[in-house]
Amino acid sequence: xxxxxxxxxxxxxxxxxxxxxxxxxxxxxxxxxxxxxxxxxxxxxxxxxxxxxxxxxxxxxxxxxxxxxxxxxxxxxxxxxxxxxxxxxxxxxxxxxxxxxxxxxxxxxxxxxxxxxxxxxxxxxxxxxxxxxxxxxxxxxxxxxxxxxxxxxxxxxxxxxxxxxxxxxxxxxxxxxxxxxxxxxxxxxxxxxxxxxxxxxxxxxxxxxxxxxxxxxxxxxxxxxxxxxxxxxxxxxxxxxxxxxxxxxxxxxxxxxxxxxxxxxxxxxxxxxxxxxxxxxxxxxxxxxxxxxxxxxxxxxxxxxxxxxxxxxxxxxxxxxxxxxxxxxxxxxxxxxxxxxxx
Numbered sequence: 001x002x003x004x005x006x007x008x009x010x011x012x013x014x015x016x017x018x019x020x021x022x023x024x025x026x027x028x029x030x031x032x033x034x035x036x037x038x039x040x041x042x043x044x045x046x047x048x049x050x051x052x053x054x055x056x057x058x059x060x061x062x063x064x065x066x067x068x069x070x071x072x073x074x075x076x077x078x079x080x081x082x083x084x085x086x087x088x089x090x091x092x093x094x095x096x097x098x099x100x101x102x103x104x105x106x107x108x109x110x111x112x113x114x115x116x117x118x119x120x121x122x123x124x125x126x127x128x129x130x131x132x133x134x135x136x137x138x139x140x141x142x143x144x145x146x147x148x149x150x151x152x153x154x155x156x157x158x159x160x161x162x163x164x165x166x167x168x169x170x171x172x173x174x175x176x177x178x179x180x181x182x183x184x185x186x187x188x189x190x191x192x193x194x195x196x197x198x199x200x201x202x203x204x205x206x207x208x209x210x211x212x213x214x215x216x217x218x219x220x221x222x223x224x225x226x227x228x229x230x231x232x233x234x235x236x237x238x239x240x241x242x243x244x245x246x247x248x249x250x251x252x253x254x255x256x257x258x259x260x261x262x263x264x265x266x267x268x269x270x271x272x273x274x275x276x277x278x279x280x281x282x283x284x285x286x287x288x289x290x291x292x293x294x295x296x297x298x299x300x301x302x303x304x305x306x307x308x309x310x311x312x313x314x315x316x317x318x319x320x321x322x323x324x325x326x327x328x329x330x331x332x333x334x335x336x337x338x339x340x341x342x343x
Contacts, residue, residue, distance in 0.1 A: 006110040007122050009129035013140045017096050017103045019149045021074050023140060024094065033135040036062070043071045047079045088114040090125075101152065105133060 013020060023029040025041045036051040045068040052061035066081025070093060078093040090111035097104045107129045112122040143149060 004113040004118055004122050006108050007112070007126045007129065009107045009126065009133055011105045011133040011137050012099060012102050013105065013137045014102050014152065015140050015144050015149055016101070017098045018074060019143075020096055020103045020105065020136075020140060023136060023143075024077065024096075029139075032139040034132055039077075040068065041071070041077075043068055047081055049081075086115060090115075105136070107133065 023033065025039070027039075030037060030039070036049050038046065038048045040046045046065070047068055048065040050063050052059060054060055063084040064081045065084075066079050066089060068077065068079045070076060070078025074096070076093065076095045078091065080089040080091045082089045088111060090109055092107065092109045095106050095108075097106070109125055109129070112118045112125070115121050144152060
């Protein structure tokens with residue numbers, strides 16, 4: 001289902017809104033432009049439209065009915081109705097709005113997106129409402145030309161009469177106030193005159209001042225202001241009153257991109273090659289003195305203090321001695337060493 005927007009038709013007629021309303025709700029006048037419509041002018045009233053035209057396959061008919069659900073006297077009427085055979089209603093709202101001395105009429109109908117052949121039904125409704133509004137405008141203009149609504153109100157005449165009425169009312173009120181308090185009015189007039197005189201004098205003085213400033217600016221000399229310099233005041237210059245007697249002050253300029261600043265350094269002593277090697281030799285001598293002997297000196301080692309290695313025979317004798325010393329406590333236990341040797 002494709003959602004469809006509301007069907008909207010508009011018209012503007014050159015009559016008052018009250019006159020247009022009568023052609024909508026009064027059956028005799030409504031019959032001049034919509035004779036097929038039956039409308040009960042109240043909320044809950046019946047609304048119906050029945051008509052047919054043509055013959056055979058070319059015959060077109062309309063059979064719709066519903067109920068009035070919106071009624072604003074002189075401004076709007078709305079109703080819901082459905083075509084015979086449809087399962088859903090469509091909603092219609094007719095509004096009248098005053099637009100200057102004219103009346104704007106707007107018709108809105110919604111609900112076609114829930115009906116079969118929604119696009120075709122909406123297009124047919126749009127065309128039908130435009131035809132009805134055209135017929136209504138023709139009927140209202142004909143009645144206006146026949147004098148059914150009296151003389152048409154003119155915007156200029158209405159505005160002029162309103163202004164004239166307001167001026168007359170204001171004049172009457174002023175005359176009554178003057179007769180009631182003439183003395184107070186004279187006093188107020190004198191006070192207003194004095195205030196006006198003071199205001200005029202102030203304005204004249206301001207204008208004269210502005211003129212003087214303008215002339216001074218046009219013909220006078222320009223005053224050149226001394227540039228402001230950030231720094232400290234030298235007491236010697238202030239006392240002597242002359243800048244030539246004061247000592248010169250050097251100001252370091254700020255470095256910019258590309259400048260090569262000069263750094264102040266102390267004298268640097270250059271050491272020759274022989275002198276550079278002498279510290280190394282001194283360091284080597286110190287190291288040798290700490291070791292206490294020369295690397296080429298022969299070192300004698302006293303082997304008398306080292307433990308002597310035992311020969312196999314001495315090891316056997318020592319093992320035999322341990323065997324005798326560690327004799328078994330049980331005399332009946334066999335001597336496994338003797339058995340192994342075969343003794």
